[in-house]
Amino acid sequence: MGKVILEVKNLKTKYVTRFGENVYAVDGVSFKIEEGKSLGIAGESGCGKSTLALSLMGYYFPPLHYMSGDIIIDGKNISGMNPDEVRKTILGTEIAYIPQAAMNALNPTQKIIRFIEDVVHAHDPKADKKVIREIAEKRFAELGLPAKVLDQHAVELSGGMKQRTVIAVSTILNPKVLIADEPSSALDVTSQKMVIKMMRELMDKGYIKAMVFITHELPLLYNVTDDIMVMYAGQIVERGTAKEMVFDPTHPYSHGLMGSILVPEEGTRGHKLTAIPGTPPNLKHPPDGCRFADRCKYAAPECRYYTIPEKEFGDNRMYRCLKSLDELKEVYDHE
Protein backbone atom coordinates (compact mmCIF):
# COMPACT_ATOMS: atom_id res chain seq x y z
CA MET A 1 0.00 0.00 0.00
CA GLY A 2 1.41 3.33 -1.07
CA LYS A 3 1.49 6.55 0.84
CA VAL A 4 -1.93 8.12 1.28
CA ILE A 5 -1.99 11.55 -0.35
CA LEU A 6 -5.58 12.58 0.16
CA GLU A 7 -7.78 11.26 2.88
CA VAL A 8 -11.33 12.40 3.44
CA LYS A 9 -13.17 11.34 6.58
CA ASN A 10 -16.92 11.68 6.89
CA LEU A 11 -17.03 15.04 5.12
CA LYS A 12 -20.32 16.92 5.38
CA THR A 13 -21.04 20.22 3.69
CA LYS A 14 -24.25 22.08 3.01
CA TYR A 15 -25.67 24.95 1.03
CA VAL A 16 -27.78 27.52 2.83
CA THR A 17 -30.43 29.05 0.60
CA ARG A 18 -31.71 32.61 0.72
CA PHE A 19 -34.63 31.42 2.83
CA GLY A 20 -32.39 29.79 5.41
CA GLU A 21 -33.05 26.24 4.26
CA ASN A 22 -30.21 23.75 4.38
CA VAL A 23 -29.34 21.59 1.38
CA TYR A 24 -27.13 18.71 2.46
CA ALA A 25 -25.19 18.27 -0.77
CA VAL A 26 -22.26 16.22 0.58
CA ASP A 27 -23.34 13.94 3.38
CA GLY A 28 -20.72 11.77 4.99
CA VAL A 29 -18.19 11.08 2.27
CA SER A 30 -15.02 9.16 3.12
CA PHE A 31 -12.26 7.92 0.84
CA LYS A 32 -8.51 7.66 0.44
CA ILE A 33 -6.24 8.14 -2.55
CA GLU A 34 -2.76 6.73 -2.60
CA GLU A 35 0.24 8.27 -4.29
CA GLY A 36 0.17 7.94 -8.07
CA LYS A 37 -3.47 6.89 -8.17
CA SER A 38 -6.47 8.59 -9.65
CA LEU A 39 -10.04 8.42 -8.48
CA GLY A 40 -13.08 8.94 -10.66
CA ILE A 41 -16.41 10.17 -9.37
CA ALA A 42 -19.47 9.28 -11.41
CA GLY A 43 -23.13 10.09 -10.96
CA GLU A 44 -26.06 11.94 -12.43
CA SER A 45 -26.37 15.70 -12.51
CA GLY A 46 -27.56 16.91 -9.13
CA CYS A 47 -25.89 14.13 -7.17
CA GLY A 48 -23.36 16.39 -5.49
CA LYS A 49 -20.29 15.56 -7.57
CA SER A 50 -19.31 19.15 -8.21
CA THR A 51 -20.10 20.18 -4.64
CA LEU A 52 -17.79 17.43 -3.42
CA ALA A 53 -15.05 18.80 -5.66
CA LEU A 54 -15.56 22.30 -4.26
CA SER A 55 -15.63 20.98 -0.72
CA LEU A 56 -12.36 19.08 -1.19
CA MET A 57 -10.54 22.34 -1.77
CA GLY A 58 -11.38 23.51 1.72
CA TYR A 59 -12.16 26.90 0.24
CA TYR A 60 -15.68 27.64 1.40
CA PHE A 61 -17.64 30.74 0.59
CA PRO A 62 -21.40 31.22 0.91
CA PRO A 63 -23.75 29.62 0.06
CA LEU A 64 -21.47 26.60 0.61
CA HIS A 65 -20.75 25.86 4.27
CA TYR A 66 -18.51 23.38 6.00
CA MET A 67 -20.23 21.20 8.60
CA SER A 68 -17.93 18.45 9.79
CA GLY A 69 -15.34 15.92 8.72
CA ASP A 70 -11.66 16.00 7.84
CA ILE A 71 -9.72 16.58 4.64
CA ILE A 72 -6.14 15.45 5.10
CA ILE A 73 -3.63 16.19 2.35
CA ASP A 74 -0.34 14.43 2.87
CA GLY A 75 -0.74 14.44 6.63
CA LYS A 76 -2.00 18.02 6.88
CA ASN A 77 -5.58 18.61 7.93
CA ILE A 78 -7.03 21.51 5.95
CA SER A 79 -10.66 21.28 6.98
CA GLY A 80 -12.12 24.21 8.84
CA MET A 81 -9.28 26.53 7.88
CA ASN A 82 -9.93 30.19 7.28
CA PRO A 83 -10.57 30.79 3.52
CA ASP A 84 -7.84 33.42 3.29
CA GLU A 85 -5.29 31.06 4.72
CA VAL A 86 -6.48 28.30 2.41
CA ARG A 87 -6.01 30.55 -0.60
CA LYS A 88 -2.49 31.54 0.45
CA THR A 89 -1.15 28.21 1.61
CA ILE A 90 -3.24 25.43 0.12
CA LEU A 91 -4.61 26.35 -3.31
CA GLY A 92 -2.06 25.87 -6.04
CA THR A 93 0.58 24.18 -3.89
CA GLU A 94 -1.34 21.41 -2.16
CA ILE A 95 -4.46 21.18 -4.22
CA ALA A 96 -5.49 22.55 -7.63
CA TYR A 97 -9.00 22.69 -8.94
CA ILE A 98 -10.15 22.88 -12.55
CA PRO A 99 -13.82 23.86 -12.72
CA GLN A 100 -16.26 22.79 -15.39
CA ALA A 101 -16.00 25.87 -17.58
CA ALA A 102 -12.34 26.46 -16.84
CA MET A 103 -11.55 27.77 -20.27
CA ASN A 104 -14.07 30.59 -19.87
CA ALA A 105 -12.31 31.73 -16.72
CA LEU A 106 -9.38 33.27 -18.60
CA ASN A 107 -9.48 37.04 -18.61
CA PRO A 108 -9.47 38.03 -22.31
CA THR A 109 -7.43 41.19 -21.69
CA GLN A 110 -4.44 39.43 -20.13
CA LYS A 111 -1.65 37.40 -21.66
CA ILE A 112 -1.31 33.81 -20.49
CA ILE A 113 2.00 34.53 -18.75
CA ARG A 114 0.17 36.98 -16.44
CA PHE A 115 -2.00 34.18 -15.05
CA ILE A 116 1.10 32.19 -14.22
CA GLU A 117 2.67 35.22 -12.53
CA ASP A 118 -0.56 35.64 -10.56
CA VAL A 119 -0.47 32.07 -9.34
CA VAL A 120 3.16 32.25 -8.31
CA HIS A 121 2.87 35.70 -6.71
CA ALA A 122 -0.07 34.57 -4.61
CA HIS A 123 2.34 32.30 -2.77
CA ASP A 124 5.61 34.17 -3.17
CA PRO A 125 5.01 37.89 -3.76
CA LYS A 126 8.70 38.56 -4.37
CA ALA A 127 9.21 36.00 -7.11
CA ASP A 128 11.16 37.32 -10.07
CA LYS A 129 9.23 37.55 -13.35
CA LYS A 130 12.20 36.26 -15.35
CA VAL A 131 12.42 33.16 -13.19
CA ILE A 132 8.69 32.62 -13.52
CA ARG A 133 8.95 32.83 -17.30
CA GLU A 134 11.76 30.28 -17.30
CA ILE A 135 9.74 27.86 -15.19
CA ALA A 136 6.68 28.41 -17.38
CA GLU A 137 8.58 27.88 -20.62
CA LYS A 138 10.12 24.69 -19.33
CA ARG A 139 6.80 23.32 -18.12
CA PHE A 140 4.96 24.27 -21.33
CA ALA A 141 7.63 22.56 -23.43
CA GLU A 142 7.36 19.40 -21.36
CA LEU A 143 3.61 19.33 -21.75
CA GLY A 144 3.77 19.93 -25.49
CA LEU A 145 2.31 23.41 -25.43
CA PRO A 146 4.03 25.88 -27.77
CA ALA A 147 5.99 28.58 -25.92
CA LYS A 148 4.34 31.35 -27.93
CA VAL A 149 1.09 30.65 -26.07
CA LEU A 150 2.59 32.48 -23.09
CA ASP A 151 2.46 35.75 -24.97
CA GLN A 152 -0.95 35.20 -26.47
CA HIS A 153 -4.37 36.18 -25.19
CA ALA A 154 -7.08 33.66 -24.40
CA VAL A 155 -9.16 34.64 -27.45
CA GLU A 156 -6.38 33.55 -29.79
CA LEU A 157 -6.48 29.97 -28.56
CA SER A 158 -8.83 27.17 -29.55
CA GLY A 159 -11.08 25.51 -26.98
CA GLY A 160 -8.85 22.49 -26.49
CA MET A 161 -5.75 24.63 -26.26
CA LYS A 162 -7.40 26.92 -23.68
CA GLN A 163 -8.35 23.94 -21.55
CA ARG A 164 -4.81 22.55 -21.70
CA THR A 165 -3.38 25.96 -20.88
CA VAL A 166 -5.63 26.23 -17.82
CA ILE A 167 -4.44 22.85 -16.61
CA ALA A 168 -0.81 23.81 -17.16
CA VAL A 169 -1.28 27.12 -15.33
CA SER A 170 -3.06 25.61 -12.37
CA THR A 171 -0.45 22.89 -11.86
CA ILE A 172 2.57 25.16 -12.24
CA LEU A 173 3.36 24.96 -8.50
CA ASN A 174 3.21 21.14 -8.48
CA PRO A 175 0.12 20.65 -6.34
CA LYS A 176 -0.20 17.27 -4.69
CA VAL A 177 -3.79 16.74 -5.73
CA LEU A 178 -5.50 17.83 -8.92
CA ILE A 179 -9.29 17.98 -8.89
CA ALA A 180 -10.71 18.06 -12.39
CA ASP A 181 -14.44 18.65 -12.70
CA GLU A 182 -15.59 17.62 -16.19
CA PRO A 183 -12.42 19.01 -17.81
CA SER A 184 -13.24 17.66 -21.24
CA SER A 185 -16.99 17.67 -21.57
CA ALA A 186 -17.13 20.78 -23.77
CA LEU A 187 -14.47 19.51 -26.17
CA ASP A 188 -14.62 17.28 -29.19
CA VAL A 189 -13.10 13.82 -29.09
CA THR A 190 -9.62 14.66 -30.36
CA SER A 191 -9.11 17.59 -28.00
CA GLN A 192 -10.50 15.49 -25.19
CA LYS A 193 -7.86 12.89 -25.87
CA MET A 194 -5.14 15.53 -25.80
CA VAL A 195 -6.37 16.89 -22.46
CA ILE A 196 -6.39 13.39 -21.00
CA LYS A 197 -2.95 12.65 -22.38
CA MET A 198 -1.63 15.80 -20.79
CA MET A 199 -3.11 14.95 -17.41
CA ARG A 200 -1.58 11.50 -17.68
CA GLU A 201 1.77 13.14 -18.45
CA LEU A 202 1.51 15.34 -15.35
CA MET A 203 0.95 12.21 -13.27
CA ASP A 204 3.76 10.25 -14.92
CA LYS A 205 6.28 13.04 -14.49
CA GLY A 206 5.34 13.38 -10.84
CA TYR A 207 4.14 16.99 -10.95
CA ILE A 208 0.89 15.90 -9.37
CA LYS A 209 0.69 12.98 -7.02
CA ALA A 210 -2.99 12.13 -7.12
CA MET A 211 -6.00 13.08 -9.18
CA VAL A 212 -9.73 13.28 -8.62
CA PHE A 213 -11.61 13.17 -11.92
CA ILE A 214 -15.29 13.96 -12.11
CA THR A 215 -17.45 13.20 -15.12
CA HIS A 216 -20.62 11.43 -16.09
CA GLU A 217 -18.99 9.88 -19.17
CA LEU A 218 -18.29 6.39 -17.91
CA PRO A 219 -16.16 5.07 -20.79
CA LEU A 220 -13.86 8.04 -20.24
CA LEU A 221 -13.65 7.40 -16.52
CA TYR A 222 -12.91 3.76 -17.16
CA ASN A 223 -9.94 4.66 -19.32
CA VAL A 224 -8.56 7.47 -17.20
CA THR A 225 -8.84 6.52 -13.55
CA ASP A 226 -7.75 3.59 -11.39
CA ASP A 227 -10.73 3.61 -9.05
CA ILE A 228 -14.31 4.75 -9.49
CA MET A 229 -16.76 5.97 -6.87
CA VAL A 230 -20.43 6.32 -7.69
CA MET A 231 -22.16 9.16 -5.93
CA TYR A 232 -25.89 9.46 -5.37
CA ALA A 233 -27.73 12.17 -3.44
CA GLY A 234 -24.66 13.34 -1.57
CA GLN A 235 -23.47 9.89 -0.54
CA ILE A 236 -21.07 7.39 -2.00
CA VAL A 237 -23.09 4.34 -2.98
CA GLU A 238 -20.32 2.19 -4.38
CA ARG A 239 -16.55 2.13 -4.71
CA GLY A 240 -14.21 -0.19 -6.56
CA THR A 241 -11.55 -0.37 -9.24
CA ALA A 242 -12.55 0.89 -12.68
CA LYS A 243 -12.73 -2.60 -14.11
CA GLU A 244 -14.84 -3.98 -11.29
CA MET A 245 -17.21 -1.04 -11.42
CA VAL A 246 -17.83 -1.23 -15.17
CA PHE A 247 -18.09 -4.99 -15.55
CA ASP A 248 -19.39 -6.01 -12.15
CA PRO A 249 -21.37 -3.19 -10.50
CA THR A 250 -23.11 -4.10 -7.27
CA HIS A 251 -25.39 -1.29 -6.23
CA PRO A 252 -28.63 -1.04 -8.25
CA TYR A 253 -27.82 2.58 -9.11
CA SER A 254 -24.35 1.82 -10.46
CA HIS A 255 -25.86 -1.14 -12.26
CA GLY A 256 -28.26 1.23 -13.99
CA LEU A 257 -25.50 3.74 -14.77
CA MET A 258 -23.21 1.13 -16.30
CA GLY A 259 -26.09 0.00 -18.49
CA SER A 260 -26.19 3.42 -20.13
CA ILE A 261 -22.67 3.18 -21.58
CA LEU A 262 -22.51 3.84 -25.31
CA VAL A 263 -19.33 3.01 -27.21
CA PRO A 264 -18.64 2.40 -30.91
CA GLU A 265 -17.86 -1.26 -30.41
CA GLU A 266 -19.45 -4.46 -31.52
CA GLY A 267 -22.27 -5.44 -29.21
CA THR A 268 -23.40 -1.90 -28.37
CA ARG A 269 -26.42 -2.19 -30.66
CA GLY A 270 -27.48 -5.47 -29.18
CA HIS A 271 -27.73 -4.49 -25.54
CA LYS A 272 -30.67 -2.53 -24.27
CA LEU A 273 -29.96 0.83 -22.73
CA THR A 274 -31.17 0.99 -19.17
CA ALA A 275 -32.69 4.25 -18.12
CA ILE A 276 -33.25 4.92 -14.44
CA PRO A 277 -36.69 6.52 -14.09
CA GLY A 278 -37.29 9.60 -11.95
CA THR A 279 -34.95 12.23 -10.58
CA PRO A 280 -32.62 12.39 -7.56
CA PRO A 281 -34.33 13.34 -4.27
CA ASN A 282 -34.49 16.87 -2.99
CA LEU A 283 -31.61 17.21 -0.56
CA LYS A 284 -33.39 19.83 1.52
CA HIS A 285 -35.28 16.93 3.02
CA PRO A 286 -33.20 13.82 2.34
CA PRO A 287 -35.38 10.71 2.62
CA ASP A 288 -35.00 8.38 5.57
CA GLY A 289 -33.54 5.04 4.74
CA CYS A 290 -32.12 4.37 1.30
CA ARG A 291 -32.01 7.54 -0.79
CA PHE A 292 -32.31 5.55 -3.99
CA ALA A 293 -35.35 3.53 -2.84
CA ASP A 294 -37.89 5.62 -4.78
CA ARG A 295 -36.22 4.86 -8.09
CA CYS A 296 -34.96 1.37 -7.35
CA LYS A 297 -36.59 -1.54 -9.17
CA TYR A 298 -35.67 -3.92 -6.38
CA ALA A 299 -36.65 -1.77 -3.40
CA ALA A 300 -38.38 -3.53 -0.53
CA PRO A 301 -40.49 -1.75 2.13
CA GLU A 302 -37.73 -2.03 4.73
CA CYS A 303 -35.32 -0.10 2.46
CA ARG A 304 -37.18 3.09 3.37
CA TYR A 305 -36.87 2.68 7.14
CA TYR A 306 -33.32 1.61 7.91
CA THR A 307 -30.29 3.80 7.60
CA ILE A 308 -28.19 1.95 5.08
CA PRO A 309 -24.65 1.23 6.25
CA GLU A 310 -21.59 1.16 4.03
CA LYS A 311 -20.69 -2.48 3.53
CA GLU A 312 -17.10 -3.35 2.76
CA PHE A 313 -16.25 -6.44 0.77
CA GLY A 314 -13.57 -7.96 -1.42
CA ASP A 315 -10.44 -5.97 -2.05
CA ASN A 316 -11.25 -2.48 -0.76
CA ARG A 317 -14.69 -2.39 -2.35
CA MET A 318 -17.73 -0.85 -0.73
CA TYR A 319 -21.43 -0.60 -1.45
CA ARG A 320 -24.40 0.91 0.31
CA CYS A 321 -27.46 -1.30 -0.01
CA LEU A 322 -29.59 -3.32 2.37
CA LYS A 323 -29.47 -6.39 0.16
CA SER A 324 -26.58 -8.83 0.38
CA LEU A 325 -24.22 -9.41 -2.53
CA ASP A 326 -25.79 -12.76 -3.32
CA GLU A 327 -29.30 -11.32 -3.33
CA LEU A 328 -28.24 -8.57 -5.71
CA LYS A 329 -26.43 -10.98 -7.99
CA GLU A 330 -29.54 -13.09 -8.14
CA VAL A 331 -31.83 -10.24 -9.15
CA TYR A 332 -29.43 -9.11 -11.88
CA ASP A 333 -29.08 -12.61 -13.26
CA HIS A 334 -32.82 -12.96 -13.20
CA GLU A 335 -33.34 -10.06 -15.60
Place this chain on the structure above:
Amino acid sequence: MSEDRIVPSKDFTNAPLCLSGRHVTKVFGFGDKKTIAVNDVSFDFHEGEFVSIVGESGSGKTTLSKILLGLLNHTEGEILFQGQPRDISTGKKRNAYWKGIQAIFQDPFSSYNSFHKIDSVLLDCINMRGGKNLPMEKKVEMMTEACSFVNLKFAELTNKYPFELSGGQMQRLMIARIFLLKPKILLADEPTSMVDACSRATILDMLLQLRDEIGMTIIFITHDIGLAYYISDTVYIMEHGKFVEYGKADEVILNPKAAYTKRLISDVPKIHEEWDLSTVELATE
Protein backbone atom coordinates in the same frame (compact mmCIF):
# COMPACT_ATOMS: atom_id res chain seq x y z
CA MET B 1 -38.10 0.88 -26.69
CA SER B 2 -39.88 -1.80 -28.65
CA GLU B 3 -38.54 -5.24 -27.89
CA ASP B 4 -38.45 -6.36 -31.50
CA ARG B 5 -35.89 -3.73 -32.46
CA ILE B 6 -33.88 -5.29 -35.24
CA VAL B 7 -30.27 -5.11 -34.21
CA PRO B 8 -28.57 -5.17 -37.61
CA SER B 9 -29.33 -1.88 -39.38
CA LYS B 10 -32.37 -2.10 -41.60
CA ASP B 11 -32.07 -1.68 -45.32
CA PHE B 12 -33.94 1.38 -46.49
CA THR B 13 -32.90 1.55 -50.13
CA ASN B 14 -36.38 0.64 -51.37
CA ALA B 15 -38.35 2.73 -48.89
CA PRO B 16 -40.09 5.88 -50.24
CA LEU B 17 -37.93 8.98 -50.21
CA CYS B 18 -38.65 11.60 -47.60
CA LEU B 19 -35.99 14.24 -47.93
CA SER B 20 -33.14 14.32 -50.36
CA GLY B 21 -30.48 16.75 -51.41
CA ARG B 22 -28.60 17.09 -54.66
CA HIS B 23 -25.23 18.87 -54.66
CA VAL B 24 -26.17 21.13 -51.77
CA THR B 25 -23.55 23.81 -51.14
CA LYS B 26 -23.46 26.65 -48.67
CA VAL B 27 -20.85 29.38 -48.85
CA PHE B 28 -20.49 32.08 -46.22
CA GLY B 29 -18.78 35.30 -47.22
CA PHE B 30 -17.09 35.88 -50.56
CA GLY B 31 -13.71 36.53 -52.12
CA ASP B 32 -10.75 35.82 -49.86
CA LYS B 33 -12.92 35.43 -46.77
CA LYS B 34 -15.11 32.75 -48.28
CA THR B 35 -15.89 29.75 -46.09
CA ILE B 36 -17.46 26.71 -47.67
CA ALA B 37 -19.49 25.29 -44.80
CA VAL B 38 -21.32 22.63 -46.77
CA ASN B 39 -19.54 21.44 -49.87
CA ASP B 40 -21.55 19.68 -52.59
CA VAL B 41 -23.34 17.06 -50.51
CA SER B 42 -26.02 14.70 -51.82
CA PHE B 43 -28.16 12.47 -49.64
CA ASP B 44 -31.37 10.47 -49.57
CA PHE B 45 -33.32 10.11 -46.35
CA HIS B 46 -36.11 7.52 -46.52
CA GLU B 47 -39.38 7.28 -44.64
CA GLY B 48 -38.99 5.76 -41.19
CA GLU B 49 -35.21 5.83 -41.37
CA PHE B 50 -33.05 6.80 -38.42
CA VAL B 51 -30.18 8.79 -39.89
CA SER B 52 -27.22 10.14 -37.95
CA ILE B 53 -24.93 12.84 -39.19
CA VAL B 54 -21.65 12.62 -37.28
CA GLY B 55 -18.80 15.09 -37.32
CA GLU B 56 -16.59 17.16 -35.09
CA SER B 57 -17.23 20.79 -34.28
CA GLY B 58 -16.79 22.90 -37.38
CA SER B 59 -17.59 20.15 -39.82
CA GLY B 60 -20.79 21.82 -41.05
CA LYS B 61 -23.37 19.63 -39.32
CA THR B 62 -25.35 22.49 -37.89
CA THR B 63 -25.24 24.50 -41.12
CA LEU B 64 -26.62 21.52 -42.97
CA SER B 65 -29.35 21.08 -40.39
CA LYS B 66 -30.35 24.72 -40.74
CA ILE B 67 -30.52 24.31 -44.50
CA LEU B 68 -32.71 21.23 -44.11
CA LEU B 69 -35.01 23.16 -41.79
CA GLY B 70 -35.24 26.06 -44.21
CA LEU B 71 -33.70 28.52 -41.77
CA LEU B 72 -30.77 29.18 -44.09
CA ASN B 73 -30.77 29.33 -47.86
CA HIS B 74 -28.29 27.12 -49.62
CA THR B 75 -26.05 28.69 -52.24
CA GLU B 76 -26.26 25.91 -54.79
CA GLY B 77 -28.02 22.62 -55.29
CA GLU B 78 -31.50 21.35 -54.72
CA ILE B 79 -33.49 19.90 -51.85
CA LEU B 80 -36.38 17.56 -52.55
CA PHE B 81 -39.13 17.01 -50.00
CA GLN B 82 -41.09 13.81 -50.61
CA GLY B 83 -39.83 13.69 -54.18
CA GLN B 84 -40.83 17.27 -55.04
CA PRO B 85 -38.45 20.22 -55.11
CA ARG B 86 -38.87 22.09 -51.86
CA ASP B 87 -40.42 25.52 -52.19
CA ILE B 88 -40.17 27.83 -49.19
CA SER B 89 -40.13 31.12 -51.04
CA THR B 90 -43.10 32.61 -49.20
CA GLY B 91 -44.10 32.55 -45.56
CA LYS B 92 -47.17 30.48 -46.28
CA LYS B 93 -45.23 27.82 -48.16
CA ARG B 94 -42.63 27.80 -45.43
CA ASN B 95 -45.31 27.19 -42.79
CA ALA B 96 -46.63 24.31 -44.87
CA TYR B 97 -43.10 22.87 -45.06
CA TRP B 98 -42.71 23.15 -41.30
CA LYS B 99 -45.79 20.97 -40.87
CA GLY B 100 -43.61 18.26 -42.36
CA ILE B 101 -40.37 18.94 -40.53
CA GLN B 102 -39.75 19.90 -36.91
CA ALA B 103 -36.65 20.14 -34.78
CA ILE B 104 -35.27 19.64 -31.30
CA PHE B 105 -32.22 21.72 -30.53
CA GLN B 106 -29.22 21.29 -28.33
CA ASP B 107 -30.09 23.79 -25.64
CA PRO B 108 -33.52 23.20 -24.14
CA PHE B 109 -33.25 26.36 -22.04
CA SER B 110 -33.30 28.60 -25.07
CA SER B 111 -35.98 26.62 -26.89
CA TYR B 112 -38.79 28.02 -24.76
CA ASN B 113 -40.26 31.43 -24.35
CA SER B 114 -39.69 31.96 -20.65
CA PHE B 115 -42.81 34.13 -20.33
CA HIS B 116 -45.17 31.40 -21.52
CA LYS B 117 -46.45 28.66 -19.28
CA ILE B 118 -45.94 25.06 -20.26
CA ASP B 119 -49.66 24.52 -20.92
CA SER B 120 -49.59 27.20 -23.57
CA VAL B 121 -46.57 25.64 -25.27
CA LEU B 122 -48.50 22.40 -25.69
CA LEU B 123 -51.83 24.12 -26.43
CA ASP B 124 -50.18 26.01 -29.28
CA CYS B 125 -49.16 22.71 -30.82
CA ILE B 126 -52.73 21.44 -30.75
CA ASN B 127 -54.14 24.68 -32.11
CA MET B 128 -51.59 24.71 -34.90
CA ARG B 129 -52.58 21.27 -36.06
CA GLY B 130 -56.28 22.05 -36.60
CA GLY B 131 -57.40 21.33 -33.05
CA LYS B 132 -58.43 24.90 -32.38
CA ASN B 133 -62.16 24.21 -32.02
CA LEU B 134 -61.85 21.07 -29.91
CA PRO B 135 -63.42 21.19 -26.44
CA MET B 136 -60.97 21.94 -23.64
CA GLU B 137 -61.40 18.47 -22.09
CA LYS B 138 -60.23 16.89 -25.32
CA LYS B 139 -57.22 19.19 -25.46
CA VAL B 140 -56.26 18.36 -21.88
CA GLU B 141 -56.60 14.69 -22.71
CA MET B 142 -54.27 15.10 -25.68
CA MET B 143 -51.74 17.02 -23.61
CA THR B 144 -51.87 14.41 -20.86
CA GLU B 145 -51.25 11.70 -23.42
CA ALA B 146 -48.28 13.56 -24.88
CA CYS B 147 -46.81 14.13 -21.42
CA SER B 148 -47.23 10.52 -20.40
CA PHE B 149 -45.48 9.50 -23.62
CA VAL B 150 -42.39 11.26 -22.29
CA ASN B 151 -42.86 10.08 -18.67
CA LEU B 152 -43.96 13.45 -17.36
CA LYS B 153 -47.15 14.12 -15.41
CA PHE B 154 -49.23 16.82 -17.03
CA ALA B 155 -51.03 17.59 -13.77
CA GLU B 156 -47.69 18.53 -12.18
CA LEU B 157 -46.71 20.76 -15.07
CA THR B 158 -49.76 22.98 -15.38
CA ASN B 159 -49.17 26.55 -14.30
CA LYS B 160 -45.41 26.06 -14.32
CA TYR B 161 -42.91 28.08 -16.30
CA PRO B 162 -40.14 26.42 -18.31
CA PHE B 163 -37.37 27.57 -15.97
CA GLU B 164 -38.89 25.54 -13.16
CA LEU B 165 -38.01 22.32 -14.96
CA SER B 166 -34.66 20.56 -15.17
CA GLY B 167 -32.77 20.30 -18.44
CA GLY B 168 -33.79 16.68 -18.97
CA GLN B 169 -37.45 17.48 -18.28
CA MET B 170 -37.39 20.40 -20.72
CA GLN B 171 -35.85 18.26 -23.41
CA ARG B 172 -38.54 15.63 -22.83
CA LEU B 173 -41.20 18.29 -23.07
CA MET B 174 -39.74 19.20 -26.47
CA ILE B 175 -40.36 15.60 -27.48
CA ALA B 176 -43.93 15.85 -26.15
CA ARG B 177 -44.38 18.81 -28.53
CA ILE B 178 -43.14 16.68 -31.40
CA PHE B 179 -45.55 13.93 -30.35
CA LEU B 180 -48.46 16.38 -30.64
CA LEU B 181 -47.28 17.89 -33.92
CA LYS B 182 -46.50 14.54 -35.57
CA PRO B 183 -44.28 15.88 -38.37
CA LYS B 184 -42.96 13.62 -41.14
CA ILE B 185 -39.37 14.41 -40.25
CA LEU B 186 -37.79 15.20 -36.93
CA LEU B 187 -34.43 16.88 -36.96
CA ALA B 188 -32.63 16.43 -33.65
CA ASP B 189 -29.53 18.61 -33.34
CA GLU B 190 -27.44 17.18 -30.47
CA PRO B 191 -30.49 16.81 -28.20
CA THR B 192 -28.51 14.85 -25.62
CA SER B 193 -25.31 16.83 -25.31
CA MET B 194 -26.53 18.93 -22.39
CA VAL B 195 -28.01 16.09 -20.34
CA ASP B 196 -26.24 13.34 -18.41
CA ALA B 197 -25.84 9.73 -19.43
CA CYS B 198 -28.92 8.64 -17.57
CA SER B 199 -31.45 11.05 -19.06
CA ARG B 200 -29.73 10.46 -22.39
CA ALA B 201 -30.92 6.86 -22.39
CA THR B 202 -34.49 8.02 -21.72
CA ILE B 203 -34.42 10.55 -24.54
CA LEU B 204 -32.97 8.07 -27.03
CA ASP B 205 -35.66 5.56 -26.09
CA MET B 206 -38.32 8.15 -26.81
CA LEU B 207 -36.87 9.01 -30.20
CA LEU B 208 -36.83 5.35 -31.14
CA GLN B 209 -40.42 5.05 -29.96
CA LEU B 210 -41.44 8.00 -32.15
CA ARG B 211 -39.84 6.30 -35.12
CA ASP B 212 -41.37 2.89 -34.39
CA GLU B 213 -44.88 4.05 -33.47
CA ILE B 214 -45.45 7.02 -35.76
CA GLY B 215 -43.04 6.09 -38.53
CA MET B 216 -41.21 9.40 -38.36
CA THR B 217 -37.95 9.91 -40.20
CA ILE B 218 -35.39 11.06 -37.67
CA ILE B 219 -32.28 12.97 -38.61
CA PHE B 220 -29.97 12.89 -35.63
CA ILE B 221 -27.01 15.23 -35.56
CA THR B 222 -24.29 14.35 -33.10
CA HIS B 223 -20.56 14.31 -32.45
CA ASP B 224 -20.75 11.13 -30.40
CA ILE B 225 -20.03 8.22 -32.68
CA GLY B 226 -20.90 5.61 -30.06
CA LEU B 227 -24.34 7.10 -29.70
CA ALA B 228 -24.82 7.24 -33.48
CA TYR B 229 -23.86 3.60 -33.75
CA TYR B 230 -26.30 2.55 -31.06
CA ILE B 231 -29.30 4.37 -32.39
CA SER B 232 -29.19 4.78 -36.14
CA ASP B 233 -29.83 2.75 -39.25
CA THR B 234 -27.73 4.91 -41.51
CA VAL B 235 -24.71 6.98 -40.60
CA TYR B 236 -23.24 9.89 -42.55
CA ILE B 237 -19.77 10.98 -41.48
CA MET B 238 -19.07 14.64 -42.20
CA GLU B 239 -15.68 16.32 -42.44
CA HIS B 240 -15.09 19.89 -43.62
CA GLY B 241 -18.53 20.14 -45.19
CA LYS B 242 -18.36 16.87 -47.10
CA PHE B 243 -19.68 13.41 -46.43
CA VAL B 244 -16.52 11.32 -46.31
CA GLU B 245 -18.36 8.10 -45.69
CA TYR B 246 -21.92 6.90 -45.39
CA GLY B 247 -23.81 3.67 -45.18
CA LYS B 248 -25.43 1.29 -42.74
CA ALA B 249 -24.36 1.91 -39.16
CA ASP B 250 -22.89 -1.58 -38.71
CA GLU B 251 -20.75 -1.33 -41.78
CA VAL B 252 -19.48 2.18 -41.22
CA ILE B 253 -18.63 1.84 -37.54
CA LEU B 254 -17.33 -1.71 -37.38
CA ASN B 255 -15.55 -1.54 -40.69
CA PRO B 256 -14.63 2.08 -41.41
CA LYS B 257 -13.03 2.91 -44.74
CA ALA B 258 -12.29 6.62 -44.54
CA ALA B 259 -9.26 7.75 -42.53
CA TYR B 260 -11.36 10.38 -40.78
CA THR B 261 -13.88 7.82 -39.56
CA LYS B 262 -11.08 5.61 -38.29
CA ARG B 263 -9.60 8.53 -36.40
CA LEU B 264 -12.96 9.51 -34.89
CA ILE B 265 -13.54 5.96 -33.70
CA SER B 266 -10.05 5.58 -32.28
CA ASP B 267 -10.39 8.85 -30.35
CA VAL B 268 -13.45 7.72 -28.44
CA PRO B 269 -12.77 5.96 -25.13
CA LYS B 270 -13.95 2.36 -25.22
CA ILE B 271 -14.42 -0.33 -22.64
CA HIS B 272 -13.40 -3.56 -24.31
CA GLU B 273 -10.41 -2.24 -26.18
CA GLU B 274 -7.56 -0.25 -24.77
CA TRP B 275 -7.71 3.45 -25.48
CA ASP B 276 -4.54 4.25 -27.35
CA LEU B 277 -3.36 7.65 -26.20
CA SER B 278 -0.30 7.56 -28.42
CA THR B 279 -2.31 8.41 -31.53
CA VAL B 280 -2.51 12.07 -30.55
CA GLU B 281 0.53 14.26 -30.37
CA LEU B 282 0.56 17.12 -27.93
CA ALA B 283 1.28 19.78 -30.52
CA THR B 284 4.81 21.10 -30.51
CA GLU B 285 5.55 23.78 -32.99
